Amino acid sequence: MALENLQPASVFKFFEEICSIPHGSGNVDMISDYLVKFASDRNLDVTQDAEKNVIIKAPGSKGYEDKEPVILQGHMDMVAVKEPDADIDMTRDGLKVTTDGEYVWAEGTSLGGDDGIAVAYCLALLDSGDIPHPPLEVVITTNEETGMYGAAAIDLSGLKSRKLINIDNEEEGVFIVSCAGGARVYSELELPREKVSGLKCRILVRDLLGGHSGEMIKCGRGNANIIAARTLLDALSQTGVNLISIKGGVADNAIPSMASAEFIIGADKEDDVKKSVGTTLEHLKAELEGKDDNVDISFETEGEVSDEEAFTLYDSVRLLKLICVYPDGVQAMSAQVEGLVETSLNLGILKTDGNKVTIEQSVRSSVESSKAFLIDKLTCIGEAFGAKVSVSGRYPGWKYNSKSELREHMVSVYRKLYGKDPKVMAIHAGLECGLLSEKIEGLDCISIGPDMDDIHSTSERLSVKSAANVWDFLKACLE
Ligand SMILES: [Zn+2]
Structure with a gap:
């Protein structure tokens, strides 16, 4: 295990497992089945649809059973690019993940920290017995990178939550609250x-x-x-x-x-x-x-x-x-x-x-x-x-919600943890939050994530410290 000495150990354990399964956009069957098996092995309620989207539901932890549920969301596919001379078939082989303790990257290929880190956070939460959290509805979509096809097709009518934390941003301390629509x-x-x-x-x-x-x-x-x-x-x-x-x-x-x-x-x-x-x-x-x-x-x-x-x-x-x-x-x-x-x-x-x-x-x-x-x-x-x-x-675009309870809560948790305000931003790029917001009336959304550089390229790297910070922040928000 290349990442076994990194903290948080559970997050990096699942991240490395995800990296061992090929999951470029359009090649998501294996990763989707892996998520279904993960949930079944833990007796969690899981559904997989024709687009291979996976929804996993978990009850609240002890004392949190009756709290308002929260949706955690990310995408399971990655942009699979490799250097011309890299000896790897990304449709069949796992990534050669490596670290210097400060960053994690993959030898000769993209890393898929976008958005594997979101999936790793979700699995680490679902796997732990001792992290306090409300009932969770984990939504992992497919083929985001090639056109948000999973999010476009997914049926969210079975979800109870009206609050969604999307973990597909690449800058710690930045909360995305609105994005552009496109075509x-x-x-x-x-x-x-x-x-x-x-x-x-x-x-x-x-x-x-x-x-x-x-x-x-x-x-x-x-x-x-x-x-x-x-x-x-x-x-x-x-x-x-x-x-x-x-x-x-x-x-x-x-x-x-x-x-x-x-x-x-x-x-x-x-x-x-x-x-x-x-x-x-x-x-x-x-x-x-x-x-x-x-x-x-x-x-x-x-x-x-x-x-x-x-x-x-x-x-x-x-x-x-x-x-x-x-x-x-x-x-x-x-x-x-x-x-x-x-x-x-x-x-x-x-x-x-x-x-x-x-x-x-x-x-x-x-x-x-x-x-x-x-x-x-x-x-x-x-x-x-x-x-x-x-x-x-x-x-569709994702409209700014001037009265977002979720945003207010997360801003106040951030302040308490770090003694400063996060950057609350709108972006001129697409996120799945727009499509998902259309499917749940009154959905309150926010998008966060740890620092990553050069995503979608072979120089992609994930900051270890930032991945740990966002993990702590996410846990504090859920608590
Ligand atoms: Zn992404």
Whole structure:
């Protein structure tokens, strides 16, 4: 056991067990069954649904049997990423968990502290005989990271509690009390190809910072997909551009840091286009100064081609203009919460597949009507350019509750323990609290969690001290 000397021992024991079971999003059967077995072995009431969500109920501890029940909630899936040379199959192998006493991480892969630590806290509580707590309803959802599919489908009608502590935040001392809703918008264009002759070229937009499209959108970083389209749109003043393909980005909710395009220009236009690309890059360097300083665009030629299949000039221009015309980035700031982005969007993925180009955007807003209007706007613009626009993965925002007993209680416990106030915050990112709040009338929610760095990446690490602090805090709140 790599973590056996860490405190709290019970929490890290279960955390290590969870890490030994593969549980990337979409691969949750084993972890879900493990949770069911954990509960059955302890004679706890447990249900597992078709989405593999697990609900475990436990009576209150001695003297707390008649207290108001509380929901503890987290998600069992993790973002499974590994370094290219890591010798591990994350669909079948457990993680190589390790520690230096200060942090816990996994060798060569993400750790899944997000959100394995929540599951470990819940199991440690349910397993202990001596921690005072009210009746518990533990809700562990699936496939949060790929679109909150578990939370969207879960049936909570059998729960008695009206108070929910979500343990899916990554900063100790920060209580999340409101989050944005979102949706994914797909624009598909069918573009005819024709045989084109000329000089085949390629641009590569790279070295942008990227980042999570919720947290980082307010930083004004460059979007590689849009920069690629803009670069070619600029080049159109020099020559015709027949696109062969354009692609970039890895997820709708990540600001793309890299994009590329292949295209054909007039055979004698190399110098003109090279100059044009240089000018676009100069403009971008100036615009992104202090926001995304390393932006780079490389331009390469691959020699003359004849009769190469490429999109017609008209359709190439139609696509490039659509990408550039779409709004992107911050659309509105909150007037109630200083510094909070209210509405934003991110053109996360651009891909070419035969004659079809798909544009994928992630839309967020803490105001439902603004989210709906932004989706309408994208639909209108897309359709005006001949795209087929569809929407999926809609999830509701989580509205700030001005009279939250749960928040008041937890703030006062925090003050008593640490002699200072926690940071109570709204975020411009999604949490399951929005979906869950829709399912229980009058649900009072809060989101907390221990310090974690670089979640969703191979540098993810969990602070041992912070995991212990949040454990103590959680126990004090339940008591
Ligand atoms: Zn999470």
